[in-house]
Amino acid sequence: MSDASVNTASQAPAAQTGDAGFGDFFALLKPRVMTLVVFTALVGLLAAPVAVHPVVGLAAILFIAVGGGAAGALNMWWESDIDAVMKRTAKRPIPAGNVSRDEAFGFGMTLAVFSVVMLWLATNALAAAILAFTIFFYVVIYTIGLKRWTPQNIVIGGAAGAFPPMIGWAAATGTVSIESVLMFALIFMWTPPHFWALALFMRGDYDTAGVPMLTVTHGRKSTRLHILVYTVLLAIMAIGAAFTGIGGPVYLGVALVFNALFLRDAVAIWRRDEDQAEADNYRVEKRAFRLSLWYLFAHFTAILAEAALSGFGLGGWA
Numbered sequence: 001m002s003d004a005s006v007n008t009a010s011q012a013p014a015a016q017t018g019d020a021g022f023g024d025f026f027a028l029l030k031p032r033v034m035t036l037v038v039f040t041a042l043v044g045l046l047a048a049p050v051a052v053h054p055v056v057g058l059a060a061i062l063f064i065a066v067g068g069g070a071a072g073a074l075n076m077w078w079e080s081d082i083d084a085v086m087k088r089t090a091k092r093p094i095p096a097g098n099v100s101r102d103e104a105f106g107f108g109m110t111l112a113v114f115s116v117v118m119l120w121l122a123t124n125a126l127a128a129a130i131l132a133f134t135i136f137f138y139v140v141i142y143t144i145g146l147k148r149w150t151p152q153n154i155v156i157g158g159a160a161g162a163f164p165p166m167i168g169w170a171a172a173t174g175t176v177s178i179e180s181v182l183m184f185a186l187i188f189m190w191t192p193p194h195f196w197a198l199a200l201f202m203r204g205d206y207d208t209a210g211v212p213m214l215t216v217t218h219g220r221k222s223t224r225l226h227i228l229v230y231t232v233l234l235a236i237m238a239i240g241a242a243f244t245g246i247g248g249p250v251y252l253g254v255a256l257v258f259n260a261l262f263l264r265d266a267v268a269i270w271r272r273d274e275d276q277a278e279a280d281n282y283r284v285e286k287r288a289f290r291l292s293l294w295y296l297f298a299h300f301t302a303i304l305a306e307a308a309l310s311g312f313g314l315g316g317w318a
């Protein structure tokens with residue numbers, strides 16, 4: 001933990017067992033972030049070259065969503081101290097005093113075990129094992145291990161968010177293949193620019209909490225360069241994927257448009273200094289963050305479209 005990092009949950013008002021409502025537990029699942037996680041898992045499942053029965057497919061997506069939510073709850077259990085001092089997160093259920101840390105831990109662990117066991121029963125052991133590993137990776141490796149120690153937290157920890165399409169694909173096929181590795185790589189390369197764009201206009205928060213994000217340890221100028229480098233690497237990968245099993249003409253069109261837009265923003269971010277950014281209230285950085293969400297959504301929609309064009313699901317529904 002860095003020196004400045006807060007180290008207890010004592011800032012959070014203590015919640016009494018039984019105080020929490022449904023909305024508080026729902027919020028522990030990080031539902032907004034999980035929408036995109038679940039969508040990428042769905043694309044992995046549908047694009048796989050094996051027909052999946054609709055009931056099995058829906059069950060698989062539900063259990064992946066529950067597993068993702070469990071990971072979110074366990075992340076909030078561990079991070080209630082830093083959540084309490086950051087403006088963006090101070091109203092989360094634990095720092096708000098609506099849910100106790102013990103309740104969040106019990107809730108998260110129960111859902112984690114439930115989701116893995118149910119995914120196993122509904123599909124296969126490989127999909128369940130990758131889901132279990134993903135939850136472990138996000139909670140233990142990223143949240144508990146890397147986040148408070150190294151500015152590479154996002155680069156390495158981002159792998160957690162990249163697994164869902166691989167879980168979907170494994171649920172359908174029982175295998176890991178080059179296509180699911182490519183989907184993993186797309187999210188893995190996308191995560192750093194997605195996050196650093198946000199960190200540029202939220203730096204104060206991470207400073208306060210003592211979290212060693214790149215903006216805090218290396219400064220904003222260096223973060224701007226990192227965004228550009230990762231966006232260039234991402235563009236090469238994302239456009240290159242058009243010529244693989246997950247690509248095709250529709251995907252290529254989408255990839256060209258969205259990578260051009262993302263690169264334009266990355267170059268603009270790199271060329272700006274802090275005075276310029278402050279003068280327009282981080283307009284370009286905020287636009288790049290919003291664009292990052294559309295970027296990933298568009299690429300996975302295009303992968304789905306290519307699968308549909310080749311007879312739905314290279315496998316699709318049974």
Ligand code: HEM
Pocket residue numbers: 032033034035036037040088153154157158160161162187191194195198293296
């Ligand atoms: C280590 C990796 C990642 C980090 C550190 C990160 C960080 C963040 C942060 C701090 C926000 C701000 C909003 C909030 O508090 O909800 C956010 C928003 C968001 N992220 Fe990420 N993210 C990561 C990976 C991902 C992945 C893999 C996905 C989906 C595939 C994703 C999807 C989203 C979405 C959809 C939002 C918008 C949520 C909203 O509308 O409030 N993120 N991300």
Ligand SMILES: CC(C)=CCC/C(C)=C/CC/C(C)=C/COP(=O)(O)OP(=O)(O)O
Pocket residue numbers: 030033037064065067068069071075079089131134135138147160161164
């Ligand atoms: C299926 C499954 C288990 C999916 C998990 C997907 C996953 C790990 C997504 C990570 C995205 C995410 C919420 C990052 C937030 O980082 P943060 O925790 O540092 O952000 P915060 O400051 O908002 O807490």
